[in-house]
Amino acid sequence: xxxxxxxxxxxxxxxxxxxxxxxxxxxxxxxxxxxxxxxxxxxxxxxxxxxxxxxxxxxxxxxxxxxxxxxxxxxxxxxxxxxxxxxxxxxxxxxxxxxxxxxxxxxxxxxxxxxxxxxxxxxxxxxxxxxxxxxxxxxxxxxxxxxxxxxxxxxxxxxxxxxxxxxxxxxxxxxxxxxxxxxxxxxxxxxxxxxxxxxxxxxxxxxxxxxxxxxxxxxxxxxxxxxxxxxxxxxxxxxxxxxxxxxxxxxxxxxxxxxxxxxxxxxxxxxxxxxxxxxxxxxxxxxxxxxxxxxxxxxxxxxxxxxxxxxxxxxxxxxxxxxxxxxxxxxxxxxxxxxxxxxxxxxxxxxxxxxxxxxxxxx
Numbered sequence: 001x002x003x004x005x006x007x008x009x010x011x012x013x014x015x016x017x018x019x020x021x022x023x024x025x026x027x028x029x030x031x032x033x034x035x036x037x038x039x040x041x042x043x044x045x046x047x048x049x050x051x052x053x054x055x056x057x058x059x060x061x062x063x064x065x066x067x068x069x070x071x072x073x074x075x076x077x078x079x080x081x082x083x084x085x086x087x088x089x090x091x092x093x094x095x096x097x098x099x100x101x102x103x104x105x106x107x108x109x110x111x112x113x114x115x116x117x118x119x120x121x122x123x124x125x126x127x128x129x130x131x132x133x134x135x136x137x138x139x140x141x142x143x144x145x146x147x148x149x150x151x152x153x154x155x156x157x158x159x160x161x162x163x164x165x166x167x168x169x170x171x172x173x174x175x176x177x178x179x180x181x182x183x184x185x186x187x188x189x190x191x192x193x194x195x196x197x198x199x200x201x202x203x204x205x206x207x208x209x210x211x212x213x214x215x216x217x218x219x220x221x222x223x224x225x226x227x228x229x230x231x232x233x234x235x236x237x238x239x240x241x242x243x244x245x246x247x248x249x250x251x252x253x254x255x256x257x258x259x260x261x262x263x264x265x266x267x268x269x270x271x272x273x274x275x276x277x278x279x280x281x282x283x284x285x286x287x288x289x290x291x292x293x294x295x296x297x298x299x300x301x302x303x304x305x306x307x308x309x310x311x312x313x314x315x316x317x318x319x320x321x322x323x324x325x326x327x328x329x330x331x332x333x334x335x336x337x338x339x340x341x342x343x344x345x346x347x348x349x350x351x352x353x354x355x356x357x358x359x360x361x362x363x
Contacts, residue, residue, distance in 0.1 A: 044188040
């Protein structure tokens with residue numbers, strides 16, 4: 001489950017920044033260079049990019065579709081890893097205000113765009129904002145012409161939804177001069193949480209500051225829920241397996257009945273006798289836990305190195321991803337020892353008490 005979560009996070013890393021700042025109300029906010037400089041001055045902020053997003057209609061001859069147009073500046077490629085997902089062409093819109101466009105694979109297929117022999121231009125239409133409606137429909141629509149510069153391919157959620165254009169061109173298309181939809185930040189490793197807290201104090205309630213996981217909250221929460229469910233199911237299996245410990249200790253106590261009486265006669269109290277068998281139960285549990293964790297570690301390392309468990313060529317990743325986290329080993333070891341303690345507690349207390357009562361009656 002760690003491997004799947006990490007793989008999904010890496011996939012979203014191509015488009016989602018470490019931190020995204022959006023207005024608390026409305027779609028846009030005015031770009032403020034002074035505020036941007038203050039954000040850049042925060043320790044750990046490596047790069048910042050302004051973006052502008054809105055819906056529009058894109059058309060190629062008689063083929064058209066509704067898309068999410070995202071205008072980005074020249075720093076966007078350094079904030080995210082969008083260039084790593086480009087399958088054809090390159091991430092290049094030309095000079096400032098250029099008319100290059102980066103298309104998702106799904107959108108390119110819908111519009112039948114082929115970079116190799118594409119000769120015409122794509123047209124994007126957006127409603128005119130802030131003007132009275134004209135009787136001529138063309139007066140109520142902004143249109144801009146673009147030449148495809150690249151095609152990216154990641155997953156259906158992005159491939160059939162997004163196109164990227166230059167920020168200044170997007171401002172002209174959507175009638176939003178000097179405005180942004182979001183500020184997107186790249187942070188130094190391990191600094192995201194501290195930067196997010198600093199931004200909340202700096203910007204106040206006028207802006208919403210989210211990290212990559214919060215931007216896709218439902219997805220990552222579902223993955224964490226699946227991981228927790230898997231952990232609980234395996235815990236029930238462990239509980240069933242502890243009946244072996246109960247049985248082993250019960251047979252051991254019965255087998256050592258004469259030794260128990262001998263120790264008791266020599267002055268051993270009930271607490272010492274119980275301590276001996278509890279330690280035996282802990283040894284059984286600990287040895288099993290350590291051996292099991294070592295075998296699990298070896299299997300994971302083999303999968304990470306040789307990729308024996310495969311998904312197939314039709315999947316985004318060809319093999320089952322594995323990611324080792326120390327906290328999981330700690331949780332598993334702790335759970336096993338707790339279950340082992342509870343499993344040993346019942347037979348030790350019951351059968352030693354019975355023996356002691358019986359011994360007292362004999363005396």
